[in-house]
Amino acid sequence: MSKEFGLAVKPDTLVGELSVGERQRVEILKVLYRDARVLILDEPTAVLTPQETEGLFATLKKLTAKGLGVIFISHKLNEILAISNRVAVLRRGAITGIVKTVDADRALLAEMMVGRKVTRPRLEAAVAGAVVLQLSGVSVSGNTQTPLLNNIDLEVCAHEIVGVAGVAGNGQSALASLLSGLTRPASGTMELFGEVLDEVSPNLMVSKGVGRIPEDRHASGVVGEMTVWENLISETLKTPEISHGRLWIKKPEALKRAEQLIKQYDVRCEGPLQQAKLLSGGNMQKLILARALSSDPSFILANQPVRGLDEGAIAYVQTQLLAARQRGAGILLISEDLDELMSLCDKLVVMYHGELSKPFAPKQKTVQQIGLMMAGDKPETSQEAVYAN
Numbered sequence: 558m559s560k561e562f563g564l565a566v567k568p569d570t571l572v573g574e575l576s577v578g579e580r581q582r583v584e585i586l587k588v589l590y591r592d593a594r595v596l597i598l599d600e601p602t603a604v605l606t607p608q609e610t611e612g613l614f615a616t617l618k619k620l621t622a623k624g625l626g627v628i629f630i631s632h633k634l635n636e637i638l639a640i641s642n643r644v645a646v647l648r649r650g651a652i653t654g655i656v657k658t659v660d661a662d663r664a665l666l667a668e669m670m671v672g673r674k675v676t677r678p679r680l681e682a683a684v685a686g687a688v689v690l691q692l693s694g695v696s697v698s699g700n701t702q703t704p705l706l707n708n709i710d711l712e713v714c715a716h717e718i719v720g721v722a723g724v725a726g727n728g729q730s731a732l733a734s735l736l737s738g739l740t741r742p743a744s745g746t747m748e749l750f751g752e753v754l755d756e757v758s759p760n761l762m763v764s765k766g767v768g769r770i771p772e773d774r775h776a777s778g779v780v781g782e783m784t785v786w787e788n789l790i791s792e793t794l795k796t797p798e799i800s801h802g803r804l805w806i807k808k809p810e811a812l813k814r815a816e817q818l819i820k821q822y823d824v825r826c827e828g829p830l831q832q833a834k835l836l837s838g839g840n841m842q843k844l845i846l847a848r849a850l851s852s853d854p855s856f857i858l859a860n861q862p863v864r865g866l867d868e869g870a871i872a873y874v875q876t877q878l879l880a881a882r883q884r885g886a887g888i889l890l891i892s893e894d895l896d897e898l899m900s901l902c903d904k905l906v907v908m909y910h911g912e913l914s915k916p917f918a919p920k921q922k923t924v925q926q927i928g929l930m931m932a933g934d935k936p937e938t939s940q941e942a943v944y945a946n
Contacts, residue, residue, distance in 0.1 A: 558589055563616055578609035595626045607928030614640050634663045646670055671869035678876045680901055686715030689856045689887035695745030697731050705731035707911040713887040720902035721891045724931050728911035729891050733860040737769050738762035763792050768854030770845055772861045778845045781834030785826055786815035788833045789848050822847040839870035846877050857888045895924055909933050
């Protein structure tokens with residue numbers, strides 16, 4: 558079956574020793590072994606390089622040619638258009654339409670998803686300012702002998718977005734934890750706005766002017782049982798505008814501030830007293846944006862900020878990030894969507910096994926070249942040559 562369907566795997570290898578792409582092949586072979594007639598794939602490319610994605614698509618076309626039906630669930634419209642025969646669009650739990658792929662394009666699908674025409678924002682040229690974040694030889698230890706981050710160098714300047722590309726599980730979460738103040742570096746130096754940080758903590762990062770957009774909005778972005786207004790002030794509790802010292806919250810002022818942010822960031826809710834867990838994914842993300850960006854942070858960590866959002870919410874989030882860049886913020890954007898990174902970022906770095914590549918301009922490399930770097934290839938390209946171009 559492996560040979561028949563082009564799913565190359567070594568049968569005697571322990572699954573724990575396989576790459577993510579190889580494990581996915583095993584999963585598909587398991588389904589075929591059971592004589593399944595329908596294969597359901599839910600966001601199957603999130604952990605694949607572009608080359609592995611192309612290989613998966615080639616396999617799927619072989620399977621459908623032999624009579625297998627495939628349901629391919631994805632928010633990446635370019636992949637939907639590349640692999641499908643028909644597209645069914647879901648909005649709020651209902652199918653809004655079904656269209657033949659040959660008759661569809663990104664604009665049509667986006668409109669079907671949102672109910673209106675959607676245009677994603679574009680990156681405009683800007684001159685980078687002063688360095689806001691600098692990591693020099695930073696390593697972060699894990700529970701094993703292999704470090705989560707290994708001797709990485711990274712620089713983010715004002716008025717620029719630096720994107721981090723890579724297959725999930727290569728150290729992105731460790732980097733985000735470090736910059737959120739949740740993890741301390743085992744070695745190396747971390748500078749924020751020119752100041753070397755000897756100690757890091759979430760409180761310190763917030764007080765220094767760091768806006769944090771976490772990867773998982775449900776688990777670490779909001780406290781679901783708390784209200785919208787409580788979540789909105791959760792990082793400004795110690796400011797005199799919101800509280801009297803450490804004990805008393807100025808509730809009228811806090812509610813007024815929450816109402817202003819709800820309106821400004823278009824958070825669709827029943828009001829500031831609604832529980833955060835009752836918000837849709839897009840509105841929950843808007844709440845997090847309102848909390849993170851309303852204080853005009855000078856450095857923003859945006860970790861998978863549009864994951865699981867529809868096209869309308871994606872355009873909104875990206876517009877807010879570009880507006881923050883325009884105001885002078887330096888932004889580190891961690892994403893598994895190469896299209897997003899290449900359209901939004903001034904510079905890119907690739908993360909593989911806890912190590913970072915040298916920065917390069919998005920236009921300097923093709924998607925295929927970046928995909929090879931995501932798989933561990935290390936091109937001999939100097940940083941000076943990149944900026945010379």
